[in-house]
Amino acid sequence: MQKKLILDSDLLDITISRLCQQLIENHNDFSETVLLGMQPRGIFLAEIIHERLQKETKKSIPLGYLDTTFYRDDFRRRQTPIKANETRIPFIIEGKKVVLVDDVLFTGRTIRAAMDAMIAFGRPATVELLVLIDRKYNREIPVAADYVGKAVNTLPTQRVLVELEAQGHKQNKIWLINKD
Amino acid sequence: MSKLSQKHLLGIKDITREDIELIFETADNFKDVINRPIKKVPSLRDVTIANVFFENSTRTRLSFELAQKRLSADTINFAASTSSVKKGETLLDTVNNILAMKVDMIVMRHASVGAPHFLAKHIKANIVNAGDGTHEHPTQALLDAFSIREKLGTVTGKKIAIIGDILHSRVALSNIFALQKLGAKVMVCGPPTLLPKFIGQLGIEVEFDVRKALQWCDVANVLRIQLERQHIKYFPSLREYSLYYGINKKMLDSLKKQIVIMHPGPINRGVELSSDAADSQHSIILDQVENGVAVRMAVLYLLAGAKG
Numbered sequence: 001m002q003k004k005l006i007l008d009s010d011l012l013d014i015t016i017s018r019l020c021q022q023l024i025e026n027h028n029d030f031s032e033t034v035l036l037g038m039q040p041r042g043i044f045l046a047e048i049i050h051e052r053l054q055k056e057t058k059k060s061i062p063l064g065y066l067d068t069t070f071y072r073d074d075f076r077r078r079q080t081p082i083k084a085n086e087t088r089i090p091f092i093i094e095g096k097k098v099v100l101v102d103d104v105l106f107t108g109r110t111i112r113a114a115m116d117a118m119i120a121f122g123r124p125a126t127v128e129l130l131v132l133i134d135r136k137y138n139r140e141i142p143v144a145a146d147y148v149g150k151a152v153n154t155l156p157t158q159r160v161l162v163e164l165e166a167q168g169h170k171q172n173k174i175w176l177i178n179k180d
Numbered sequence: 181m182s183k184l185s186q187k188h189l190l191g192i193k194d195i196t197r198e199d200i201e202l203i204f205e206t207a208d209n210f211k212d213v214i215n216r217p218i219k220k221v222p223s224l225r226d227v228t229i230a231n232v233f234f235e236n237s238t239r240t241r242l243s244f245e246l247a248q249k250r251l252s253a254d255t256i257n258f259a260a261s262t263s264s265v266k267k268g269e270t271l272l273d274t275v276n277n278i279l280a281m282k283v284d285m286i287v288m289r290h291a292s293v294g295a296p297h298f299l300a301k302h303i304k305a306n307i308v309n310a311g312d313g314t315h316e317h318p319t320q321a322l323l324d325a326f327s328i329r330e331k332l333g334t335v336t337g338k339k340i341a342i343i344g345d346i347l348h349s350r351v352a353l354s355n356i357f358a359l360q361k362l363g364a365k366v367m368v369c370g371p372p373t374l375l376p377k378f379i380g381q382l383g384i385e386v387e388f389d390v391r392k393a394l395q396w397c398d399v400a401n402v403l404r405i406q407l408e409r410q411h412i413k414y415f416p417s418l419r420e421y422s423l424y425y426g427i428n429k430k431m432l433d434s435l436k437k438q439i440v441i442m443h444p445g446p447i448n449r450g451v452e453l454s455s456d457a458a459d460s461q462h463s464i465i466l467d468q469v470e471n472g473v474a475v476r477m478a479v480l481y482l483l484a485g486a487k488g
Contacts, residue, residue, distance in 0.1 A: 070223045078485075080183040087213075
């Protein structure tokens with residue numbers, strides 16, 4: 001198994017700062033904006049971005065968690081069903097500008113399911129997608145991210161591993177892994 | 181990743197503690213779903229489920245049907261009273277005819293013990309037992325345990341008394357299995373004529389005095405007197421039963437402790453449970469009904485998804 005480092009701790013920090021600045025540029029005072037972290041792994045990134053944005057803007061920004069398990073299109077096509085995670089959206093998303101946050105954008109199918117899941121809570125004014133790693137040329141449906149931390153060329157057989165301190169890892173590191 | 185050990189849900193006896201916990205964790209998420217503005221998920225949109233009820237039911241059938249609809253499954257309903265069963269068709273023929281119409285799952289209630297187990301040997305579709313005679317009613321036990329877990333935080337180590345007509349109750353047996361698997365202490369209480377002779381051999385306590393049972397337990401699951409199954413007299417009169425075994429609010433208040441009152445419904449108000457007790461703050465009877473939908477969604481979801 002070969003591992004290649006895509007982002008180290010310092011670079012990740014700069015990347016996240018840039019993503020926050022881009023969000024601030026487009027969302028002014030965040031009065032109409034809500035963040036939705038995607039379960040299970042996008043929530044850690046969402047929490048980091050949420051904290052930084054609140055610090056920068058001195059505003060309280062709603063943050064929720066969205067689980068897509070029951071909306072996936074591969075149910076009954078897998079050997080076993082995927083275990084669901086908590087969805088927690090303790091605010092109204094109707095008419096709001098929603099920013100979906102996930103760690104890796106790959107086939108785009110999770111995002112499709114996320115949009116289905118999100119609509120069950122109301123009709124947002126706009127929906128944007130922020131991802132840390134965009135795996136180019138692997139899309140199976142027409143989905144594109146509005147904010148991209150780093151775009152990477154990957155093969156479908158490879159895997160992107162995101163290790164964040166918030167998930168209990170020693171250092172923030174993002175790897176590209178070759179499966180043999 | 182997360183799969184039940186069984187292809188069917190025939191009884192609690194056949195499933196493991198891990199299965200029960202997986203169902204509960206999944207049901208937690210479905211409980212959230214059914215409290216959203218849009219109470220529906222598309223998971224089972226390519227699944228067709230037949231609800232085959234050879235015995236009457238309100239709650240269970242509605243609850244299953246609602247669970248199926250919330251999961252976007254297609255459903256067909258079948259009641260024996262309006263069907264060709266009256267013309268003498270066998271159980272297997274009836275079910276095979278339903279399956280020939282491309283049905284994926286069967287939810288069945290039957291008056292005969294073991295009817296779903298018999299079907300499971302002969303057909304491929306997933307089967308959920310919605311009550312077989314006086315044997316098991318697994319989804320009721322799951323939703324009862326789920327409601328206890330929700331109210332008290334855990335089932336493990338809690339004391340649960342099942343009070344009433346144990347002899348004719350499928351809820352009692354399924355509850356005993358489920359609660360024991362989850363590490364609770366179980367007691368049954370009722371008049372000796374309504375307790376099965378060897379019930380103590382299941383490793384549970386047996387008590388004839390309802391006051392002592394209430395004093396002992398954290399949760400009292402009160403069962404209905406099933407007059408329709410009682411072909412001989414098991415007690416002199418309903419009035420006498422209610423005087424000796426009926427639970428009312430005065431009794432509960434005199435206990436001077438927190439107690440949770442459950443009932444699988446339908447309640448015979450004034451017989452096993454008085455109205456003031458059923459509607460008191462001790463009662464979680466309506467929570468049980470709400471949880472029933474979430475738990476049944478979890479069972480259907482996990483069984484349907486396990487096909488691969």
